[in-house]
Each structure stands twice: as structure tokens, then as C-alpha cells.
Amino acid sequence: MARRIIIPARYGSTRLPEKLLLPIKGKPLILHTYERALACDFDSVVVATDDQRIVDVLDKIGAEVCMTREDHPSGTDRCAEAFTLLGYADDDIIVNMQGDEPLLPKANIEQVAENLLLHPEAVIATLCDSLSEKTEVFNPNLVKVVFDRAQFALYFSRAPIPWSRDFFPADLPEELYFFRHIGIYAYRGAFLKFYPALSQSPLEQFESLEQLRVLWHGYRIHVDHARESSPPGVDTAANLQEVKRILEAR
Numbered sequence: 001m002a003r004r005i006i007i008p009a010r011y012g013s014t015r016l017p018e019k020l021l022l023p024i025k026g027k028p029l030i031l032h033t034y035e036r037a038l039a040c041d042f043d044s045v046v047v048a049t050d051d052q053r054i055v056d057v058l059d060k061i062g063a064e065v066c067m068t069r070e071d072h073p074s075g076t077d078r079c080a081e082a083f084t085l086l087g088y089a090d091d092d093i094i095v096n097m098q099g100d101e102p103l104l105p106k107a108n109i110e111q112v113a114e115n116l117l118l119h120p121e122a123v124i125a126t127l128c129d130s131l132s133e134k135t136e137v138f139n140p141n142l143v144k145v146v147f148d149r150a151q152f153a154l155y156f157s158r159a160p161i162p163w164s165r166d167f168f169p170a171d172l173p174e175e176l177y178f179f180r181h182i183g184i185y186a187y188r189g190a191f192l193k194f195y196p197a198l199s200q201s202p203l204e205q206f207e208s209l210e211q212l213r214v215l216w217h218g219y220r221i222h223v224d225h226a227r228e229s230s231p232p233g234v235d236t237a238a239n240l241q242e243v244k245r246i247l248e249a250r
Contacts, residue, residue: 001091002043003113006066006082007033008075009099011051015235020054020099022234024244028057029234032102032247040109042095048082073200074210076185080196083189090190093117098183098233103246105228108184115224116186122152122222123191124214129226131178141235143181143209145223153221156181156209181223182230185211191219 009030013019020030030047037045047058050070058065066082079096088094093113097104108127116125128145131137137144140158147153155161162177187195201216203209214221234240 001093002089003093003095004088005037005040005042005045005095005097005109006079007037007045007047007097007099008072008078008082009047009049009054010072010075010078011049011054012070016237016240019234019240021057022240024102024240025247029102029240029243030054030057030099031061033097033099033104034058034061034063036102036104036106037097037109040106042113046082046086047099048078050078074213076187076192076210077196079187080192083192088189090188090193092189094187094189094192096185096187100234101183101230102234103231103243104182104184104233105226105230107227108182108230111224111227112184112186115222116188119222122220123188124211124219124221125186126153126211126221126223127182127184127226127230128179128223129182129229131180136180137178142232143183145179145181147179147223151223153211153215153223155215156207156211158207158209179223181211182226183233 009020021028046064046066048066048068050068055065066085068078068081072078095113112125112127136142137160143156143158144161145156146161198213198217201213203216204212232239234243
């Protein structure tokens with residue numbers, strides 16, 4: 001069994017066009033993410049992309065790249081194609097580290113792989129952290145998650161969940177029940193290979209959240225509380241400026 005990182009890197013982006021090639025400290029965003037992944041103790045790191053421009057950037061540093069189709073509906077589908085093309089084993093643990101997450105703590109990348117091994121009932125493991133501000137709870141760019149007492153996911157949404165009949169739209173209660181989903185996944189290789197055969201669910205399409213396909217078909221996702229706070233990924237121009245500020249300060 002090997003532990004591997006696949007970074008899905010789609011060139012097109014509706015909210016922030018060409019974001020993976022936007023410069024931060026003199027080099028494209030995707031390079032920052034790739035270097036963060038390399039700093040972790042995994043057997044391999046591969047970028048799965050659909051565009052030669054991203055390949056060209058990564059070739060300059062000798063990164064391993066897998067060219068994938070343009071028509072994938074999600075990053076998980078892209079990872080699944082790369083998994084098959086690269087001939088990885090069914091018992092491998094595959095971590096999907098999104099290409100726009102250059103600040104993801106190394107401890108969290110390690111954690112999500114370890115968490116999947118600890119929960120054999122789950123086909124996927126992922127992470128969350130607490131939301132403390134009302135503006136965060138209502139921000140559709142921050143995906144929320146609710147889970148059961150064993151921390152298996154019940155639902156993911158861009159809407160505020162759970163919805164409190166008594167508190168909204170007043171201030172949040174002192175005891176918070178809101179958790180942001182951190183967009184990193186660990187898959188069992190055999191399930192990742194099988195994932196594209198699952199039909200897309202209405203919930204997945206409505207919310208634009210690929211993980212809902214897994215819940216729709218009755219599989220389990222374990223959600224652990226992240227060891228370290230994870231800054232948001234680069235979804236918007238404002239996110240990009242914040243990431244630039246943090247990286248330049250380092």
C-alpha cells in the first residue's frame with residue numbers, strides 16, 4: 001500500500017479565470033500548491049490537469065504531470081482518471097489536494113490519510129473546522145458540513161446548516177454547531193476507481209458539491225476536526241489577495 005497525492009488542476013475557472021497560473025511571489029499558484037504537497041511524506045505527488053499551459057509550467061521544475069480530459073464534472077472524477085492512467089493499486093490511499101490550496105497545513109494533509117486508515121467503514125475521509133462568524137456561516141463559498149456522533153457526514157451544503165429555528169437571523173449561539181468543510185479528501189484506491197461509475201445525484205448537481213454523490217449512493221465519509229486551522233483556498237479575487245498577503249509575509 002502506498003500513500004499518494006493527486007492534485008486536480010483544471011485550467012478553466014468561472015469565479016476566478018485562469019487562477020492556477022496567477023502569480024504569487026513570482027511564480028504561479030499551482031507551483032505553490034505542488035511544493036506544499038512535496039513537503040509531505042508521501043510516496044508520490046502528481047498534478048492531474050487538462051491544459052498544456054499548466055503542463056508547461058510544471059515541466060520547468062520536473063514535476064510529474066498526468067494529462068486528463070477536459071470534461072470532468074469534478075476534481076474527484078479527474079483524480080479517478082489519473083489513478084487509472086497511472087496504474088496505481090486498489091489498496092493505495094489517494095489524497096486529493098486541490099490545486100488552489102497553497103496554504104493547506106502539512107499536518108492536515110497527513111491527518112486526512114491517517115484518518116481514512118483509522119475508519120475502515122469509510123470510503124473517503126475529509127476534514128472540517130469551526131465557523132465562528134455569522135458572515136462565514138452565510139457565505140456560499142464556504143461549504144458547511146453536519147455529521148453524526150461518530151463523525152460520519154450527514155450532509156454538505158453551501159447554505160447554513162444546521163438551521164436554527166430560534167436563533168436565525170439573530171446572533172449565533174454561544175455554543176457553536178457550525179463547521180466548515182475543508183476541501184481535502186483521502187480515498188481508498190478501489191473506491192476512487194469506481195467513483196466515476198456512480199451516477200451524478202440531483203443534490204450534487206444542485207449544490208455543485210461532488211461529495212454529495214458519495215452520500216447519495218449510500219457510502220460513508222468520515223469527517224475529522226483539522227489539527228490546524230486551514231486558511232481558505234483561492235476561489236475569488238479577495239481570496240487571492242489574502243493568500244498573497246500570507247505568503248509574502250512568510
